[in-house]
Amino acid sequence: MEEKRERANIAELFGENVFGDRVMRERLPKAVYRRVREMMTEGYELEPAIADSVAQAMKEWAVENGATHYTHWFQPLSGVAAEKHDSFLSGVDSEGRALLEFSGKNLVRSEADASSFPSGGLRATFEARGYTVWDCTSPAFLRKEGDCVTLCIPTAFCAYAGEALDQKTPLLRSMQALNREALRILKLFGIDDAKWVKPSVGAEQEYFLIDREKYLKRKDLIYTGRTLFGSMPAKGQELDDHYFGVLRKRIAAFMRDVDMELWKLGVSAKTEHNEVAPCQHELAPIFEEANLAVDHNQLTMEILQKQAGRHGLECLLHEKPFAGVNGSGKHNNWSVSTDTGLNLLNPGKRPHENQLFLLTLACVLAAVDTHADLLRLSAANVGNDHRLGADEAPPAIISCFLGSQLEDIVAQIIETGRASSSLSGKSLETHVDTLPNLYADVTDRNRTSPFAFTGNKFEFRMVGSGDSIASANIVLNTILAEQFRLAADRLEQASSVKETAWELIRELLTAHQRIVFNGNGYSEEWVQEAARRGLPNLKSSIDAIPAFTSKKAVELFSAFGIYSETELKSRSIVAYENYAKRINIEARAMINISGKQLIPAAIHYVTRLATSVNQVKSACSAADVSAQEDLLLRASELLSDMKRSREKLQSDTDLAASIQDPAARAAAYHTQIVTDMRILRESADALETVIDKDLWPLPSYGDMLFEVSEP
Known part of the structure; x- marks a missing residue:
């Protein structure tokens, strides 16, 4: 009965665990509510008395809903929320009764051990102090885990000296910069009613689901999140029969429960379906302000x-x-809009005149x-190094798809300075x-493009499925703010804004037309063409990390107050350290699994074969045992290869781990250890195709991808 009620009242359930605008309007004094709304939209610090009033209302709401504890929820550079x-308990009175307290100070600020999170040298072990500071633009929420409810x-999250140690701080800075420069542009175009301009984002989330029972038998999945061993089954995704296929009962039930939990937290989960690869799925929300979207x-x-x-x-x-099958990404759909509903990336009905x-x-x-x-x-x-450029990623x-109309x-503007017409759609x-x-x-769509215009937004398809979308949006907001600033500086000095704007549009399109590519981004011809155009091809994370500390990046981010040079250097170190640590974990997991599970299984198999050969020959000397002998020889060769490869991987990993410089250590893992891992996997995967299934200790790809059984 309860299940039926929840299904029928999505509108009532939506946001029920969120201390959002509706709850604030009901629980805060009118003057306090107005002040909080002004602070959220206009951006200024909250007075202590107002903070106390908000904290009191927030505590009462949370306690009424069963909360016993509160937490400052933040996003450090570890990649997961912290x-x-x-507890709300502040002491006991003279009669032994509990006293509950949650002040404005508790709401606005807390302390966290900054030395225990990735900081790239900004914090040493003996420099532990860091601070978390309330972001009033993202509403507080209740997390309910059974009887445990937490506000x-x-x-x-920032360090003792004020440097950003998280994803949120630079994101908010980038949004502030974009708002400031975009308002200058709007004013030049006679649009004075907009109070703010903000990026809107919708992040399509891809993921895989497998049986937990099989997952627990795969230490590689447990330690690293991916399979370090595994040969492809006879069937993969080549029939395209999983994409948009009918949801199995178990998966549909899972998706329903995910939706219900997200709706209660104010997350507008909208679209869900089977993705291309077996066991792969996608969830997409409705667009919202970038900070909330993150x-x-x-x-x-x-x-x-x-x-x-x-x-x-x-x-x-x-x-x-x-x-061997499709990887998972997170398509970051990004646009820029005003509080009045104007989307700056909406072409309108006559885009050539807009x-x-x-x-x-x-x-x-x-x-x-x-x-x-x-x-x-x-x-x-x-993880994205394995995905980009392969299997539909x-x-x-980097290139931009515009479609035929744009x-x-x-082309018209570059040639003549104006466009006189727009291509129209057709009736089918x-x-x-x-x-x-x-x-x-x-315009058609182009799923091979990393940055594609899709009607009234750009879709940045490169973000990895397990990553925060903050980094992508920090960059997008900041680089557009820079171009808006340059444009506003020029237009504000012009005698005719309209004429100068047309000149500027033509100059920018002419100078940067090389970034536009509407063709097949998967083709080798595009790789060659991109090189001819001078576009960078940064194939791996190691190739990309130096961009953090380039002169161009330092000047860009410093000019807008997004990152200081010190913060950029620290993030560079964090990236190098993270790369080396993750590859180190993968390498040592391979060493462990191959040594304790795969090699013993192979020895057992060759022993069984050898026993079979001897027993058959003993029973009948004329019997043909060539098949067993061929299998024995093949398995023995692969076993020897695997043992040799494992020993080399172990030796090289120990050597790479001893390198002190973060960049040099990461480079060693990239060039040597990744190669060693590939060689070890080749022999192990070949063995999997030879050894009896009952002897192979790991659930196979076929087991995991095609056997998500109903409960």
């Missing part, structure tokens, strides 16, 4: 994993958990071309009397 729980307060995507990943466990499943968020849109488009193309290395860096991680080369308009005849004809969009 929290420290404190979670989204916060920024927080909500973090919650989405957390809830996907928790709900999977409750259904006897395991949710894999690694970018490439299975070799000067504000065309200027914004030209600025975006200039931004992406100028800072392609930073955009590539924003999606760089160890975009290539590592490509035609751009179904030739079925009972079906209506279709009006086709003016």
Whole structure:
């Protein structure tokens, strides 16, 4: 009965665990509510008395809903959310009764051990103090785990000296910079009613689901999130029969529970379906302000994993958990809008005449071309190195897809300085009397493009499935803010804004047309063409990390107050250290699994074969045992190869781990250890195809990808 009620009242359930605008309006005094709303929209520090009033209302609401603890919820550079729980208990009175307290000071600020999180040298072990600071633009929420209810307060995280140690702080800085420069542009175009401009984001989340029972038998998945061994089954994704396929009962039940939990937290989960690879799925939300989108995507990943466990499943968020099939990404759909509802990336019905849109488009193309290395860096991680450029993921080369309509308009402007027309969509005849004809969009979609215009937004497809979307949006916001600043500086000095704007649009499109590519991004021809155009091809994370500390990046981020040079250097070190640590974990997991599970299984198999050969020969000397002998020889050779490869991997890993310089250590893992791991895997995967299934200790790809059984 309860299940039926929840299904029927999504509108009532939505946001029920969120201390959002509706709850604040009900519980805060009117003057306090107005002050908080002004602070959230106009951006200024909250007075202590107002903070106390908010904290009191927040505590009462949380306690009424069963909360016993509160936590400052923040996103350090470890890649996962962090929290420290404190109870509302502040002491006992003279009669032994509990006293509950939650002050404005508790709400606004807390202390965390900054030396225990990745900091790139900003904090040493003996320099432990760090601070979390309430982000009032992202509402507090309740996390309910059975009878345990906790009030979670989204916060920024900084070091004792003020340096950002998290994802949220630079994101908010980038949004502030974009707002400031975009308002200058709008004012020049006579748009004075907009109070703010903010990026809107919708992040499509891809993931895999497998049986938890099988997951627990794979130490590689447990330690690293991906399979370090495994040969492809007879069937993969080549029949395209999983994509948009009918949801199995178990998966549908899981998705329903994920939706319910997300809706209660105010996350607008909208679309869900089977993805291309077996056991792969996708969840997409409705667009929202970038800061909320980042927080909500973090919650989405957390809830996907928790709900999977409750259904006897395991949710894999690694970018490439299975070799040979589609990897998982996170398509970051990004646009820029005002509080009045104006989307600067909406072409309108006559885009060739929409000067504000065309200027914004030209600025975006200039931004992406100028800072392609930073955009590539924003999606760089160890897992994504396996995904980019393979099995339907975009290539590592940054380019922009515009589609036929905008490509035609751009060509007109470059040639003559103006565009006189826009291509129109066409009617598609179904030739079925009972079906209506279709009006086709003016532009197709291009899933091979890393940065594609899709109607009124750009879709950045490179972000990895397990990554925060903060880094990508920090870069996008900042590089557009830079181009808006340059444009505003010039237009503010012009005698005719309109004429100068057309000149600027033409100049930007001409100078940066090399970044536009509407063709097949998977083709080798594009790799060669991109090189001819001078576009960077940063194939791995190691290639991308130096962009952090380039002169261009330091000048960009410093100019807008997003990152200081010190913060950029620290993030560079964190990236190198993270790369080396993750590859080190993978290498040592391979050493462990091959030594304790695979080699013993191979020895058992060759022993069984040898016994079979001897027994058959003993029973009948004329019997043909060539098949057994061939298998014995093949398995023995592969066993020997695996033992040799394992020993080399162990020796090289020990050597790489001893390197002190973070960049040099990461480079050693990239060039040597990754190669060693590939060689070890080749012999192990070949052995898997030879050895009896009952002897092979790991669930196979076929077991995991095609046997998600119903409960």
